[in-house]
Amino acid sequence: MRSLLVVGGMAVWLAACGGQDEAAADATNDTVASPVLYAVAGDANFAVAAKGWYRGDLHYHTTHSGDAQEQGGDDVATALAIADAYRDPLFVKANPDLAGNGLDFIAITDHRTDAALSDPAFHHDHLILLPGEEFGGPGHAGVWGLKQHIPHDPAPGKTGNDGYAAGIVTAHQQGALFSLNHPTQDGGWAWDLQGFDGIEVWNGPWSAFFGPTSPETLQETITSHAAENPYIREAVAEAQDEGANAQALRFWQHHLSGGIHVAPVGGGDRHMLVPAGLPTTYVHPSEQALSTGVVGKALGPQAILDGIKARRTFVSRSPFGAQVELEAEAADGKRYAMGSDLPGTGAYQLHVKVGRAKGGLLRLYGAPLGRNPDQTWPDPQVLFEEAVTADLMQGQVTWTPPAQGGWVHAVVLEPRIPVPLPDEVTPISVTLNKLPTGKALGAMIQVLLAVVDPTVVFDGAACDPTTWKPWKGQCMPVDKTTWATYYMPDGIVRLMSTWFEDGKATSWSTGAISAAFIARPPLR
Numbered sequence: 001m002r003s004l005l006v007v008g009g010m011a012v013w014l015a016a017c018g019g020q021d022e023a024a025a026d027a028t029n030d031t032v033a034s035p036v037l038y039a040v041a042g043d044a045n046f047a048v049a050a051k052g053w054y055r056g057d058l059h060y061h062t063t064h065s066g067d068a069q070e071q072g073g074d075d076v077a078t079a080l081a082i083a084d085a086y087r088d089p090l091f092v093k094a095n096p097d098l099a100g101n102g103l104d105f106i107a108i109t110d111h112r113t114d115a116a117l118s119d120p121a122f123h124h125d126h127l128i129l130l131p132g133e134e135f136g137g138p139g140h141a142g143v144w145g146l147k148q149h150i151p152h153d154p155a156p157g158k159t160g161n162d163g164y165a166a167g168i169v170t171a172h173q174q175g176a177l178f179s180l181n182h183p184t185q186d187g188g189w190a191w192d193l194q195g196f197d198g199i200e201v202w203n204g205p206w207s208a209f210f211g212p213t214s215p216e217t218l219q220e221t222i223t224s225h226a227a228e229n230p231y232i233r234e235a236v237a238e239a240q241d242e243g244a245n246a247q248a249l250r251f252w253q254h255h256l257s258g259g260i261h262v263a264p265v266g267g268g269d270r271h272m273l274v275p276a277g278l279p280t281t282y283v284h285p286s287e288q289a290l291s292t293g294v295v296g297k298a299l300g301p302q303a304i305l306d307g308i309k310a311r312r313t314f315v316s317r318s319p320f321g322a323q324v325e326l327e328a329e330a331a332d333g334k335r336y337a338m339g340s341d342l343p344g345t346g347a348y349q350l351h352v353k354v355g356r357a358k359g360g361l362l363r364l365y366g367a368p369l370g371r372n373p374d375q376t377w378p379d380p381q382v383l384f385e386e387a388v389t390a391d392l393m394q395g396q397v398t399w400t401p402p403a404q405g406g407w408v409h410a411v412v413l414e415p416r417i418p419v420p421l422p423d424e425v426t427p428i429s430v431t432l433n434k435l436p437t438g439k440a441l442g443a444m445i446q447v448l449l450a451v452v453d454p455t456v457v458f459d460g461a462a463c464d465p466t467t468w469k470p471w472k473g474q475c476m477p478v479d480k481t482t483w484a485t486y487y488m489p490d491g492i493v494r495l496m497s498t499w500f501e502d503g504k505a506t507s508w509s510t511g512a513i514s515a516a517f518i519a520r521p522p523l524r
Contacts (some may be wrong), residue, residue: 011267020266023449036397037354037362039390043349044355046392047282047314047323049104052290054128054283055319055454056105056303056461057083057276059142059181059200059267064110064119065134072483077121080106081478082485083276084127086319090465090477096273098490101319103277104296105126105304109134109267114149122506126297128304134181135167138221139189142267143167143247145176145305161227179265185219188213188236192229198308199252200244202266205496206510208447210244211436212236220458231255241503243435249513254377257367261310261341261505261518264409266315273448273457275476277319278493284312284337286350306419311339314410314514317497320490322357322412326350328399339515344522345401352410353394359415360388364397367519369405383408401519409516414507416494424450425471425491427469432495433505447496448473452486460484 047053063069107130136152154163171178179198183189237252252395266279285303329349367378452473463475474487494509
């Protein structure tokens with residue numbers, strides 16, 4: 001049994017490997033914590049480029065992807081205009097409270113092609129453009145920073161697993177990063193790989209687009225490809241009533257328990273209709289890169305890639321969603337940035353900062369390194385939880401890792417419905433109280449049609465900003481192609497990001513997921 005003892009604002013994880021006395025464990029459940037977080041002055045939108053945090057979307061398609069073209073997607077020029085549409089003066093005028101939330105970078109990741117790189121429209125005045133592609137099929141991976149296309153078919157006489165492993169090697173030879181995309185969609189990620197750089201823990205809106213993969217569907221994938229990832233079965237089984245992204249989060253967490261420390265990232269996987277940045281990945285470049293004084297586009301793609309490689313990331317539900325930052329302080333006073341490997345398993349002070357989540361919760365999740373005695377992966381535990389009562393808060397939590405090493409990271413939950421719903425939105429809320437099934441998008445299409453103007457959906461050029469209404473999708477004037485694209489109201493995005501537990505919708509929206517610390521015992 002694992003339990004949490006919270007005393008005077010300090011969280012100490014007890015009996016990380018089991019064996020805790022049952023009565024002693026139960027006694028900790030009655031302990032009342034003193035508040036750790038306290039309100040501070042400052043801008044709740046603290047994770048901005050001026051402070052070293054660059055925000056963007058790492059999974060984004062254009063008509064160079066065949067399926068996006070068939071679905072009424074957008075060419076490179078239009079796609080880049082859509083990616084930058086949060087700075088549109090018309091949008092800012094209509095939504096002044098959302099000003100200052102434009103994206104800083106975008107990765108175009110078309111399926112199995114680098115055609116966007118040679119497209120004459122592949123340039124932008126201020127967005128940092130990451131050259132990329134979506135590698136593979138059926139299992140997909142995001143590759144960012146590549147120089148040329150990386151084939152996913154295995155060499156003659158090699159297995160599919162060999163082909164994927166070769167993709168990582170080739171990406172690294174080009175100076176690119178390789179990250180596993182939506183690993184618990186489309187049957188699940190079966191391939192057992194080493195050396196990749198990230199896991200997409202959040203693909204599209206948290207709970208609205210894709211349903212969870214079932215153990216039976218995963219087994220079909222494993223059987224048909226004669227490959228099995230050692231972390232996938234438990235992730236799928238444990239979180240199948242919480243959604244595909246919850247399964248992906250568990251997949252990443254089990255990798256952490258296996259000592260594989262990679263960045264958590266998110267991607268909108270946009271093809272059409274919805275904007276970029278659902279979710280948004282925040283990346284903090286290295287201090288060396290920032291010390292040059294170069295900012296914005298001039299910082300360049302390499303600084304973004306280096307930040308991901310160093311695991312200095314967190315994912316938020318949108319450019320307007322919650323923000324979170326952790327810093328670990330060792331007993332000697334040395335501080336470590338979020339995503340660091342920590343030296344030794346002594347007590348650490350975790351400095352926490354949370355913005356734009358008033359009315360929500362801060363949770364710290366953790367587990368030990370290594371397998372349980374029965375060879376299963378440790379079940380991630382909530383090590384600390386506290387209400388977020390102000391727009392900007394910070395505080396300290398003491399984390400004592402287990403003797404064999406452990407990991408910890410943050411999840412921020414926002415209020416799912418922060419203000420009363422208008423009557424026309426109530427049916428949407430009811431629809432989104434249930435997880436979708438598999439790849440069926442019927443419920444999502446039903447939601448979209450309920451919040452957008454049907455006369456504009458099939459004719460983007462008909463967009464008239466003077467018709468924008470609260471709680472309705474606002475058509476983007478920059479998208480004049482066949483299918484319109486819509487700014488989704490923040491309240492709708494919250495509903496599409498519902499946090500599920502035990503198969504039921506909670507009153508929370510998934511706000512942000514941080515990178516992890518791993519504390520490892522000293523080498524002997």
